[in-house]
Amino acid sequence: MWPAFHAAHVFPLECENLWCEFNYGRWVTNMDDAVGISKINSTQNGLLMDASLHNLFDQYLFSINPDDGYKIISFFPDDMTIDGRILDPVCRDPTDPNHVSDELLRWHFRQSVLANMRGAGEPVFESDFPPGTDKMATLREELYGKEKFEMEIESRLRSVG
Known part of the structure; x- marks a missing residue:
């Protein structure tokens, strides 16, 4: 809106x-x-x-x-x-x-x-990722995308453990 x-x-x-x-x-x-x-x-x-x-x-x-x-x-x-x-x-x-x-x-x-x-x-x-955002595509295109991707994976694994 x-x-x-x-x-x-x-x-x-x-x-x-x-x-x-x-x-x-x-x-x-x-x-x-x-x-x-x-x-x-x-x-x-x-x-x-x-x-x-x-x-x-x-x-x-x-x-x-x-x-x-x-x-x-x-x-x-x-x-x-x-x-x-x-x-x-x-x-x-x-x-x-x-x-x-x-x-x-x-x-x-x-x-x-x-x-x-x-x-x-x-x-x-x-970074805030609004609902519906393709996080992986965003990370892939950004400067330091690999490092951000690693942080995202770590964050998700931490929440499982």
Whole structure:
């Protein structure tokens, strides 16, 4: 219905094992603490954004600093002029139970700083694959596809064991 927009996870879905291990679900306040529910798919762990920005967000090439007035910080050549903009207040309204979590934004911002300060040549292998996406075809066509494929296989085998 809104093809120009994507729902992006602040904390990536493919890292759900880390989400559970470090109890990041504690930062989600709009869902019950039901046993066996990780809360990773809460609206508080998501942002609706332009489809062209989604992959850049997943690759930590831009982020939002909740400790600096929700300023958007770009870590790539900013042809889209997003650097310095402020996250729309509707996303961060504390009276709305579905507002994005400050703690999760803070986590993403720290990961972005670390990913971009560690030097060139170290790819980030996190991507959201929307339902119906042919993951293997996507991995086959991407830079570092072999490495991403190996991570996907490891992730699937870990969930079986």
